[in-house]
Amino acid sequence: MNKKVGTKRGELPRYRSYHPGTQPEYNYPPYASTQKRCPTQPLVVAPQTLSELTGPVFGYDDIKPTDNDLTRQHKGEPIGERIVVSGRVLDENAKAVPHTLVEIWQANSSGRYPHRTDQHDAPLDPNFAGAGRTMTDAEGRYRFISIRPGEYPWRNHYNAWRPAHIHFSLFGPAFLTRMVTQMYFPGDPLLEYDPMYNSVADEKARVRLISAFDWENTVPEWALAYRFDIVLRGRDATPLER
Amino acid sequence: MSLYASANQTVGPYLHIGLDWLTTRDIAARGAKGERVAIEGRLLDGDGAGVNDGLIEIWQANSHGKYAHAEDPQTKPLERGFRGFGRIPTDDKGAFRFTTIKPGRVPGPGGTLQAPHLVVAVFMRGMLRHLATRIYFPDEQSNTEDPVLKLVPPARRATLIAKNTAKGGLEWNIILQGKNETVFFDF
Numbered sequence: 001m002n003k004k005v006g007t008k009r010g011e012l013p014r015y016r017s018y019h020p021g022t023q024p025e026y027n028y029p030p031y032a033s034t035q036k037r038c039p040t041q042p043l044v045v046a047p048q049t050l051s052e053l054t055g056p057v058f059g060y061d062d063i064k065p066t067d068n069d070l071t072r073q074h075k076g077e078p079i080g081e082r083i084v085v086s087g088r089v090l091d092e093n094a095k096a097v098p099h100t101l102v103e104i105w106q107a108n109s110s111g112r113y114p115h116r117t118d119q120h121d122a123p124l125d126p127n128f129a130g131a132g133r134t135m136t137d138a139e140g141r142y143r144f145i146s147i148r149p150g151e152y153p154w155r156n157h158y159n160a161w162r163p164a165h166i167h168f169s170l171f172g173p174a175f176l177t178r179m180v181t182q183m184y185f186p187g188d189p190l191l192e193y194d195p196m197y198n199s200v201a202d203e204k205a206r207v208r209l210i211s212a213f214d215w216e217n218t219v220p221e222w223a224l225a226y227r228f229d230i231v232l233r234g235r236d237a238t239p240l241e242r
Numbered sequence: 243m244s245l246y247a248s249a250n251q252t253v254g255p256y257l258h259i260g261l262d263w264l265t266t267r268d269i270a271a272r273g274a275k276g277e278r279v280a281i282e283g284r285l286l287d288g289d290g291a292g293v294n295d296g297l298i299e300i301w302q303a304n305s306h307g308k309y310a311h312a313e314d315p316q317t318k319p320l321e322r323g324f325r326g327f328g329r330i331p332t333d334d335k336g337a338f339r340f341t342t343i344k345p346g347r348v349p350g351p352g353g354t355l356q357a358p359h360l361v362v363a364v365f366m367r368g369m370l371r372h373l374a375t376r377i378y379f380p381d382e383q384s385n386t387e388d389p390v391l392k393l394v395p396p397a398r399r400a401t402l403i404a405k406n407t408a409k410g411g412l413e414w415n416i417i418l419q420g421k422n423e424t425v426f427f428d429f
Contacts, residue, residue, distance in 0.1 A: 011351070012313055015429075022247050024370035031252075033368030036288035040419050041398075043428035046390050047351045051361050052374075052429045054311035055301055056327035062264075094243040105260025113256040117295070131260045167253065167260055173313075175301050175361055176429055180372065182251040199370050200249040208248050231245045 013235045014048045015176045016092060021202030030195040032156050048176065055175040058101040060135055068134035070106075070146040078128035080109025080147030084217050084225035085183070088140045089170060092234030096140030097177075103133045103169040104144060111150030120152050145223070151190055163190035163197065172232040183228045184210045250371030255295050257331075257365065264329050269300060269342035271323035276305025276343030280411040281377065281404060285336045285364070288419035292336020296366035298416070300328035300340065300377075302359075307346030316349070344379060350389040357388035364416060364426075373426045377414050378403045390427075398425050 026038035071078055085104075089097040107113050107130060110122040114129060128147065136142045149164050165182040172178065184191060191197050191210070200206040208231065217225035253261070270276065285293040303309045303326060308318035310326050326345075330338045342360070350356040357378055364373040378385055380403055385391055391399055401424045404414040417424050 012315075018247050023249055024251070026369065026371070026373070028370060031368070031370065034370065035368075037293070037366060037368035037418055039373065039423060039426050040288075041423050041425075043426050044394050046393055046427045046429055048429050049350050049356060049390065050309065050314060050348050051301070051303070051356070051359065054309040054314055056325060057311060090245060092245050092247055094245050103260050103264075105256065107256075113259060115256045115259055117255055129259070131263070133260075133263070167251075167257075169253075169260060175363070175374075178299075178363055178372065179248065179250055180253050180365060181248050196251055196370065199251075202246070205246050205249050208246055209251070231247045233247055234245075 012050070012053045014053070015174065015233045016236050018233065019202070019205075022200065022205035024199035028195070028199045031199060052175045055171060055173060055177065058135070058171065059099075062101065063133050063135065068132050068142075068144045070128065070130065070132045070144065072145075073129055074127040076127040078108065078125050078147050080125075080128075082223040083146055083148050084143065084214070084219060084223050085146060085166065085211065085228060086141065086143035086214070086217055086225065087228040087230065089136050089142065089172070089230050089232065090140055091172070091177070091232050095234070096136075096138075097172050097232055098136055098138045098140055100136050100173070101133065101171050102136060102142045103131075104146075104166050105131045106146065106149040106166040107152055109147050109150050111152030122150070122152065148185070156195060161190050161193070163188040163194050168228075168230060170230060170232060177232045179230070179232055181230065182209060185226065186210055186213055252367055252370050253297065253365045255367045257295065257297055257367075261297060261329065262331065265331060266328045267330055267340045269302065269326065269328040269340060271321065271325070274304060274321045274324045274343055276345075278341065279344050280339065280341045281414055282337065282339040282411060283413055283415040285332050285338065285366070285416045286418060290420075292334075293332055293366050293418075294334050294336050296332040296336065296364065298330050298332075298338055299363040299365070300330070300342070301361045302326045302342065303345040303348050305343050305346050307348045309348070347384060354387075354389045355384070356390065357382055357384040359388070374429060375416070375424055375426050376402050380404055380406050380412070394425050401425050
């Protein structure tokens with residue numbers, strides 16, 4: 001592909017480092033499980049090579065058209081409040097990230113995952129598996145239909161509860177743009193107590209993880225909507241791009 | 243225009259629900275040329291216990307050293323169906339195993355050539371953002387001139403190089419803490 005990007009030596013433009021405070025640290029004591037799972041040696045700073053500036057490419061052949069509707073994967077409809085979750089995938093330069101894979105997973109409306117290690121005493125829903133995926137369109141837009149996930153307790157500290165959330169996994173155009181994040185809901189009173197949400201030091205970056213109530217995308221008499229835009233790592237401007 | 247990036251957040255303990263559908267343990271499609279290799283290892287936490295709810299992803303070039311990606315400018319052959327992506331969840335003991343072909347050499351910075359390697363992303367509960375590391379191959383002369391491996395303190399380089407096993411495969415472990423702690427990169 002003959003793109004008008006490149007450096008003087010004909011190498012691909014590098015990705016900027018994340019803005020300080022926008023990403024959590026590996027060692028974050030309030031989230032207890034980080035303690036035995038964080039590196040203790042400093043990361044080795046390395047140049048971005050072709051290996052990191054490229055990354056896996058997925059296509060519409062990898063998914064089914066119904067994969068983005070979590071309410072239609074079983075015989076019956078899941079229990080809970082139907083929601084539309086949509087938004088755009090952008091990079092830090094506000095450029096759309098088109099045709100990229102978006103994967104999500106979440107608890108059911110009672111706060112339970114259909115997973116062998118989830119022992120929370122809340123009902124499973126035979127009509128809800130809680131997994132979806134889709135591709136962004138040419139403008140970076142995506143859209144899921146789901147049900148609003150429930151909050152649930154976890155054992156990080158006494159009386160710990162996770163705020164309602166949906167896990168998002170994104171690839172973007174390179175190994176360096178890979179991101180797994182979580183979408184939260186506006187006004188959730190549990191956010192201020194949640195170590196994962198609060199692991200992001202910068203308040204503006206933290207707030208970016210909270211979806212917005214999205215009146216324009218509500219479906220009358222059918223579903224409320226939430227908007228969640230995701231911003232992946234962006235590239236440095238290059239002499240050719242200026 | 244400069245937007246704040248979204249923050250990474252942990253995959254949590256129930257990652258399999260959303261990610262298992264794309265599990266890929268045979269990375270090289272049938273018909274991909276090159277030396278077939280099987281790589282196995284364990285993902286170990288600070289207590290030396292296997293991480294049974296982790297996942298690794300692999301990204302690699304084909305045997306010619308060509309990535310299945312539009313921005314790879316090299317004019318080298320690329321087999322149809324070769325994606326170069328692997329996704330392998332760890333098992334109950336924290337072990338993982340996958341097969342692939344040994345990649346060719348790809349360009350490094352400033353006109354250098356890199357030694358054959360796989361790039362690896364590591365995800366798990368208890369890790370708020372994934373870690374990046376690399377797997378290099380044993381008995382590979384070019385390791386000594388690899389521009390990335392050169393940046394690693396010599397005493398720690400072995401953590402990035404797979405070992406031959408008695409069974410004829412390769413072993414490479416991810417050790418999160420302590421003695422022989424694996425080298426992770428900040429790119």
